[in-house]
Amino acid sequence: MSEKFVYKFGAGSAEGKADMKLLLGGKGANLAEMSNLGIPVPAGFTISTEVCTRYYESGGKYDDDVVKQVEEGVKHIEKIMGAKFGDPENPLLVSVRSGAPASMPGMMDTVLNLGLNDETVQGIIKQSDNERFGWDSYRRFVQMYGDVVMGLKPESKEEEDPFEVIIDAMKEKRGVKLDTELTADDLKELVEQFKAEIKKRTGKDFPTDPWEQLWGAISAVFGSWNNPRAITYRKLNNIPADWGTAVNVQAMVFGNMGDDCATGVAFTRDPATGKRIFYGEYLVNAQGEDVVAGIRTPQPLNENTKSDPSHKTLQEVMPKAYAELEQIYKKLEAHYKDMQDIEFTIQKGRLWMLQTRNGKRTAEAAVRIAVEMVEEGLIDKETAVMRVEPEQLDQLLHPTFDPEADKKIIARGLPASPGAATGRIVFHADDAEEWAAKGEDVILVRIETSPEDIGGMNVAKGILTARGGMTSHAAVVARGMGTCCVAGCGALDINYKDKTMTVDGKAYKEGDWISLDGSKGEVIEGKVPTIDPKLSGNFGTLMGWADEFRKLNVRTNADTPHDSEVARNFGAEGIGLCRTEHMFFEGDRIKAVREMILADDEAGRRKALEKLLPYQRDDFYGIFKAMHDLPVTVRTLDPPLHEFLPHDETSQKEMADEMGISVEQVKAKVEALSEFNPMLGHRGCRLGITYPEITEMQARAIMEAACQLTKEGVKVYPEIMIPLVGTKAELADQKKVVVEIAEKVQEETGVKVEYLVGTMIEIPRAALTANEIAEEAQFFSFGTNDLTQMTFGYSRDDAGKFLKEYEDKGILPDDPFQTLDQSGVGQLVEMGVKKGRQTKPDLKVGICGEHGGDPRSVGFCHRVGMNYVSCSPYRVPIARLAAAQEAIREKNKE
């Protein structure tokens, strides 16, 4: 028996089904599923992703089995649709579309109207009784095939499509403005001109044999899996390169045969807010691509979603087809138990479904839909928790514009992706990337966006387009990225050449500041102040469910009482990292710090430290109080001392004057403390070992604050953490200092405090010798920032110079400072946990690097058996959700 490569569907049955996405791609699997459900789908077949892999392995060849099964597939379509591929009388036309296991909207190629040639076009004309339609379809096919399969599409956006040049010339010759004003004869002539252009440019004739056309299109779609923008998109969305795409060959249906035809896209709920309304757009007498490309502004589907009285809804225009569509969308949502993103075409009044898939949505919508679907009994809590991408919550947790602020709204567009953004105008994706690399906040302003703009969209704070609807490329991509977007803002007059955008006669040029409110569709002049977000009840409900599943504790990294409170409100269960050095810079303290650094001997240092003690004690008092009843991990001094001295001449002079010493003395100290590689220098516990009096002062400040609060009846759980430990002896040295002071302070105050002394594991050697270090440690906290720096040998401050190139060349799958490198650094983390627990089975273990707020890294921390993760306050909910999802995944694996 030969292997199965081709899966047929249509007429109420199919060989595939919805859970075969990896094999059939999302589109193919869902077409099969819809067919099985009895929903009207044009007949077709799917060539599996396995063929894509083989296509690349074989250098572009197909097995005989594939060829045979494709031929059978075409026969299957012919039979159902009652037409014949290449038949001059009753020709079958097909579409050839990509369909990857994960959605990659607009990234790969498509060919429509395939099967047309000089003979079959006559059959179409006869069938449709519309000569112009026939020649327009043929013209579109030759153009698309020429672009996609024969390679005439220019690589750079700056160059014009050669076919568009020909069309423009024809329009000029005919003295018309719109494509629609061209006659059947004009279009016929265009077909000839197109073919001549192809011959001129490629030396090849345009293929007239429909089979040759078909194989050409199939290969073009497979080939487009590895085009640069698809590769970029996969990287941004963590889609494996070896998945491949499937190819869907399907009978053409036409939304552009006349005014009884239409095409549209819809969501079963509002993808921006999650509201339970049927939401979508359509265009009469158009092909599907016209809606998505955003060239004509589409009309709303129904009365519920109509905002402009001049609009005509599908409900009004084609009530029968609309009623059928309503039945189908309800069936689909009930079947898939998730919000669907659907595409349809109405050909001569008859509804055809072209696609259904789980719809992309904003974080707000994701949370609302998940919670409401549980309330509707459609899904359970576990499913709801799994439905929201943890990373997406970030959108909900960030500030919005202050409603009290003065705002000069200069234009309104569609609220395509919520959020608030302020930045400087740029008009090209490349410029956006360039400016962002320099640290500028930018708003990308385009007439319309296209897949080539993906890199610039990714770095922009906000996206503004002049054309296109809620389902335009800009809107869909921006929502996926969580980037604020205002789309279809027709008031804008954008001039790429001058780099200006004119609104009501006022020109805004590149570099000018504007603000976007993506939730309201507002474009605002200048910068607008923002306020903290208010979280919806649905958010609280979902987080509550997440906590029911979660096993990891989530703490926060916070250095102030304010941050502590913010994090506590977000559900933090303690502080995992309180850095003490930030406090050293405030107000008068820096003076005392500098006095300490400049002291010649221990006595001098102790005198200066005496001055710092009350400040530090007050700091800890505030933080411990804000975190009452919860543990607070305080890290002793970490940065090298030179960070507290000024490095420019003017500040050095100021400091000298303030301290009554010569500027030479200051410079000499700066010089003495300067290091070749400060990251690997005299810092962390190395400072505490050479200057134990610093550790003593900090231990005293911590314990005095803790004892005072205990006296006041506040429960405090200080955990004193020694940084940069690489050997057991280092920790033993510093622990001894801390414990001596801690015992003394408790004696002095007559109060007992439950305190722990532990260590960061952030030096590779500490992980390697964790069994020894655990003999001295009461807890471990993985400092994965430094651990990543040392395990990779990357300086975070410098690595930007090559990390970008590394990602582009595919040398690193992710930025290891954002997502924990599980295969390298992760080995050390796992080893550290295991060896630490060999010595102390109950050892409390956490993480306090940036990775503690990265969902994939949180999953890893769960799997290696940590007790908690700690992250910045705004990422606490993300970590809570990620931890819950990992716990659910683990449960379902068992």
Place this chain on the structure above:
Amino acid sequence: MSEKFVYKFGAGSAEGKADMKLLLGGKGANLAEMSNLGIPVPAGFTISTEVCTRYYESGGKYDDDVVKQVEEGVKHIEKIMGAKFGDPENPLLVSVRSGAPASMPGMMDTVLNLGLNDETVQGIIKQSDNERFGWDSYRRFVQMYGDVVMGLKPESKEEEDPFEVIIDAMKEKRGVKLDTELTADDLKELVEQFKAEIKKRTGKDFPTDPWEQLWGAISAVFGSWNNPRAITYRKLNNIPADWGTAVNVQAMVFGNMGDDCATGVAFTRDPATGKRIFYGEYLVNAQGEDVVAGIRTPQPLNENTKSDPSHKTLQEVMPKAYAELEQIYKKLEAHYKDMQDIEFTIQKGRLWMLQTRNGKRTAEAAVRIAVEMVEEGLIDKETAVMRVEPEQLDQLLHPTFDPEADKKIIARGLPASPGAATGRIVFHADDAEEWAAKGEDVILVRIETSPEDIGGMNVAKGILTARGGMTSHAAVVARGMGTCCVAGCGALDINYKDKTMTVDGKAYKEGDWISLDGSKGEVIEGKVPTIDPKLSGNFGTLMGWADEFRKLNVRTNADTPHDSEVARNFGAEGIGLCRTEHMFFEGDRIKAVREMILADDEAGRRKALEKLLPYQRDDFYGIFKAMHDLPVTVRTLDPPLHEFLPHDETSQKEMADEMGISVEQVKAKVEALSEFNPMLGHRGCRLGITYPEITEMQARAIMEAACQLTKEGVKVYPEIMIPLVGTKAELADQKKVVVEIAEKVQEETGVKVEYLVGTMIEIPRAALTANEIAEEAQFFSFGTNDLTQMTFGYSRDDAGKFLKEYEDKGILPDDPFQTLDQSGVGQLVEMGVKKGRQTKPDLKVGICGEHGGDPRSVGFCHRVGMNYVSCSPYRVPIARLAAAQEAIREKNKE
């Protein structure tokens, strides 16, 4: 049955023996062994090292068993020696001496003449028929006991011993100059004054009960195990602190009862040259301490070793005792099968042996003795190979003074430790340490050295003393350290206060340059040029034997044809690390390198690289030729590019002028390339990945040189090594670049070359993912310098600021940059080897960090199964010997 803590010996039998050193210490074990051999040894007993451990654990207390066994031990001595402890008529006097498992000469305390008090002194006077001797013994005992047990010895050398102050006062009062001119009455009065001084200073009476004296002395010896100079010595010599010392209590014999008495030390072969002559020194009418302390200049033992006709040899003076001594030394050497260092005393014409141990020796002597003992049939080759400390060979491999050079010899002393040294005069050990820390070469000049000077002696390039013989403290310690030493140079007039040394009326002050020839005993004014060493035939013989046992290959790190040749002569079996960047600095090359760095684009870089290509090709041609028939590992460019640019204003201006650009352009480039942590920055393969054209040029230079030599009939085996790889993808990227060029060059030249492409393992992540990296690597070479930096998080350039303190505080047992940290970094090395071989069982693995020449690290490399170590040319023989010893150890373990 009670545990055994005390081991008795004497009168031809003993409870211990030679192989019980860990329990009895070296001295105790050998006293027992001598006793068993029937050699005349004063009766005594050894309190084991276990008691030392218990002494510290219990806070200075003794078990009842220990007390009982010591009492039995004293009875045993009484019985054999026919005297009684504390008996006023016939008193037994004992010595109480330390004796650790490893020799620690002069580091711990000793008490002699113990058992004397106002009554027993009368017995001694009666027995010796010498009143002066009796009181002198008593005076010495009170002084020694007061110093050592009662703590009157000043801690600092600057303070005078209070007893010496009293003696000086007495001498002044009596109007005499020498101790020996004091009468019995004077000495008797001194005893009283000493006791009064003790009472005054400590508030305690001098103990008159011999038992109280004995326990006090035993505790003082145990206590001295942890005095600061003993701790320093143990650190320098890698002696574990938990070994402890034994205590030897032994009947006193006196070399100072009159002119028929003597005391001496001897070596069974010359410890400086290894020549087979009986070699030693003695003093008539003296105690042993007088010889070692170097206060009187001793006389040679026999006619063979007499250099000055005015000297009187023992052979002449006491022929009978000398003849017996000759029998004994031969017996001892034949028994121990190693060169012995012996101490003896002649009391009233009767010879007593006080100690035998394996003698310390220079590297030259160690090699000669080992080889000659094999020739004599005394030991086998394996034993000979194990006899020489690999590290010691360093002494043989370093330059000596050029015999052609003009030398102004200002004085001659004893050739106490061979070698040649040039440095600046310092007069105090502390100054030596201070100056050396600043990078100065110093010669430590002392009247005599003492154990307190150990730190300064360790850092000095050479040691010069005015007093003391070949077995003086200075001579013994210097030979052990391999430091050149001229001792007993009586022409020097040293003034510590003025910090001057006057010779023949000419004063040399602190900081002046002098040179020492330790092999000839010459003191030379100023600096003297040196020449390379010539290695003896014995050296070649021993290394040949080592190679018979050795399994590890030994390569060298060399960047020039000259270094390659030197290393080849030392036995290098290839180059393990050829750094290409050093070549970039020479002559005109740096200009081309800078042109490349300043280029704005790839084309500009390629133009500059074209200029570098012929230089690099010539370099490799020379190196490959010098290493014909052996593999040469070439590392591609490693340092960050900014290292090739000037960093000071003047040089920047020079560079700008030379290149015809503005100084601002130079500065801008320097600024652009500057990094916060260059160690972790844009270097190694990261350069090759962002600028593949650099790797291409280097690969071409290597392959063109290799092909050219192959054409000329020279066999070359280039191994191209990619540095700083942390991921498989990095190596894959660079390997592709190298292989493409290599194949192209072979095609161009029509020559086939066997070449490999491999990688450094120097990033922790590379070791962790070695199984993946091995998929691309044809060999691994561990770069343990960087691996140590990253695994510890230490910057080698900066760590000096705290590493010293770390060693002092015992936080690090060794400098991890000198000796591989086996428990931390070693785990990564072992993991890297194992994982690499999981993927490729035959993977060739080596090491090219500094550790490749460190004997302990070489042992580790053998154990983890490496194929080779690579080290600097002068360390090649050391590595060969260390590798052989590890192979022998492994064989003997099986």
